[in-house]
Amino acid sequence: EEVAAKIAAGEVVERPVSVIKELVENALDAKATEIIIETGEAGKRLIEVADNGCGISYEELPLAIARFATSKLKTAEDLFNIRTLGFRGEALASIAAVSRLTLISCPPHAEHGGKIVVQGGKVETYEPAGVPPGTVVRVEDLFYNVPARLKFLKQDSTERNLINALISRYAVAYPEVRFRLVHDGKVFLQTYGHGDRREILATYYGVDVARQMLEVILEEPDLSIQGFTSPIALTRSNRRDITFFVNGRWIQDVALTSALLQAYHTMLMVGRYPISMLFIWLDPETVDVNVHPTKAEVRFRQPERVFSAVQRAVRRALLAQPVG
Ligand code: ADP
Ligand code: MG
Numbered sequence: 001e002e003v004a005a006k007i008a009a010g011e012v013v014e015r016p017v018s019v020i021k022e023l024v025e026n027a028l029d030a031k032a033t034e035i036i037i038e039t040g041e042a043g044k045r046l047i048e049v050a051d052n053g054c055g056i057s058y059e060e061l062p063l064a065i066a067r068f069a070t071s072k073l074k075t076a077e078d079l080f081n082i083r084t085l086g087f088r089g090e091a092l093a094s095i096a097a098v099s100r101l102t103l104i105s106c107p108p109h110a111e112h113g114g115k116i117v118v119q120g121g122k123v124e125t126y127e128p129a130g131v132p133p134g135t136v137v138r139v140e141d142l143f144y145n146v147p148a149r150l151k152f153l154k155q156d157s158t159e160r161n162l163i164n165a166l167i168s169r170y171a172v173a174y175p176e177v178r179f180r181l182v183h184d185g186k187v188f189l190q191t192y193g194h195g196d197r198r199e200i201l202a203t204y205y206g207v208d209v210a211r212q213m214l215e216v217i218l219e220e221p222d223l224s225i226q227g228f229t230s231p232i233a234l235t236r237s238n239r240r241d242i243t244f245f246v247n248g249r250w251i252q253d254v255a256l257t258s259a260l261l262q263a264y265h266t267m268l269m270v271g272r273y274p275i276s277m278l279f280i281w282l283d284p285e286t287v288d289v290n291v292h293p294t295k296a297e298v299r300f301r302q303p304e305r306v307f308s309a310v311q312r313a314v315r316r317a318l319l320a321q322p323v324g
Pocket of ligand 2: 026091092
């Protein structure tokens, strides 16, 4: 069982940023309006994510860290209509298998909350606690019992860059949520929940880039696209800055990327890529997100329709750009 848990953990938890992604998704599913992320030594020593969401009751804490236990799906049919970021019920269990995990939580109006500590998958402490509403997840000494993974981690600056890229994307995607990202006591990113995506773009890419970004907008029955894409003059030498969110979830999709690039047609020089951030919303029943444990890939029921919508939306933005 312990081996199986570690193998499952290996699929979900590759590095500190994968832990943070799962914890932030949980906070968003909990309808938090404030999410604070702190790291120590780029997440290798410490990751802490605190939110003011719906919390977990004292009684349900053990369930939250159990494998394949999710509160987000009630029936098998729900799997074809996923409206939350999590649904596999394995993130907390997987993280707990390869770290020391402390979960402190309290639902609003509950008499008391609770605290549970799990080390290498084994529960060490489980007790009631008087804590403010919301949830704090603390992950210490990630991969202390998986030396191979530990060796595979990059230097702190590289791991931190991945975390920064993740949180700034989620901050733009959820502009009404306040995010704060703190590395070793220093605030890297802070947003205020004003709902202004361009303002948040500016905190990451700078005011100049944020101002130049073209607005993308397309509304169709059951399909909408919002976001930003850069004018031809503003390109980069790698495609890392092309981002897609589908129904609020950051996904990596080669076909979507090539649809976007085709919209630029011959305007892009070889080896140059736009900065793009597109938020695609469609009927959850037409997207299969249960393709991979990290949920970073999706399958569309009508891929051609989605790709063509992306192309039209981006072409329109490019045509509307001011000349000169
Ligand atoms: P999943 O998100 O797929 O359901 P997780 O392992 O990530 O699985 O979380 C297990 C369960 O713990 C969730 O279904 C949810 O009920 C609870 N949970 C986890 N994090 C939070 C949080 N930040 N706020 C409220 N509930 C949470
Ligand atoms: Mg989850």
